[in-house]
Amino acid sequence: xxxxxxxxxxxxxxxxxxxxxxxxxxxxxxxxxxxxxxxxxxxxxxxxxxxxxxxxxxxxxxxxxxxxxxxxxxxxxxxxxxxxxxxxxxxxxxxxxxxxxxxx
Numbered sequence: 001x002x003x004x005x006x007x008x009x010x011x012x013x014x015x016x017x018x019x020x021x022x023x024x025x026x027x028x029x030x031x032x033x034x035x036x037x038x039x040x041x042x043x044x045x046x047x048x049x050x051x052x053x054x055x056x057x058x059x060x061x062x063x064x065x066x067x068x069x070x071x072x073x074x075x076x077x078x079x080x081x082x083x084x085x086x087x088x089x090x091x092x093x094x095x096x097x098x099x100x101x102x103x104x
Contacts, residue, residue, distance in 0.1 A: 007037065007038075007039055008037075008038055008039065008070075008071040008072055008098075009038070009039040009040075009041060009069065009070045009071050009072075010033055010038040010039070010040055010041065010070055010071065010072040010073065010074050010100070011041045011043070011066060011067045011070040011072070011073045011074070011088070011092075012026055012029050012030060012033070012040065012041065012042050012043065012044070012073075012074050012076065013043075013067075013073050013074065013075050013076065013079055013082075013084075013085045013088040013089065013092075014026065014029070014075065014076025014077070014078060014079050014082065014085055014102075015076070015078045015079065015081060015082035015084075015085060016043075016044060016047070016082070016084065017056070017082070017083075017084065022044055023044050023045070023048070025044075025076065026042050026043070026044035026045065026076075027042070027044075027045070029042075029074060029076055029102065030042045030045070033074060038072075041066050041067075041069070041070055043062075043063045043066060046062075046066065047059055047062070047063070050062065056084075059084075060084055060087065063084065063088065064087070064088070064091060067088055067091060067092065067097075068091075068095070070097065071097060071098060072092075072097055072098035072099065072100060073088060073089070073092040073097055073098070073099050073100070074100045074101075074102065075089060075099060075100065075101045075102065076102045077102045077103060
């Protein structure tokens with residue numbers, strides 16, 4: 001992945017539900033992207049600030065609004081096994097956003 005040509009905002013997408021280390025993995029991805037000049041939206045960090053009684057669907061609604069405000073999405077390893085990340089990927093494709101992959 002090259003550095004951002006302009007100050008693009010990029011959303012991190014990957015598995016959260018059912019994983020114990022997601023906050024650390026997302027923080028590592030955030031640092032990696034920030035070092036390359038991106039303005040980073042880290043949903044793992046933001047979701048932690050939301051009310052504890054939000055449902056999965058309510059979390060996804062917030063996450064999709066965050067993704068909509070971004071120019072690109074960064075798909076972390078394991079995203080294909082994540083229902084939420086697959087939804088985010090589909091939205092990004094449909095919205096013609098740039099898509100980058102951690103595997104690259």
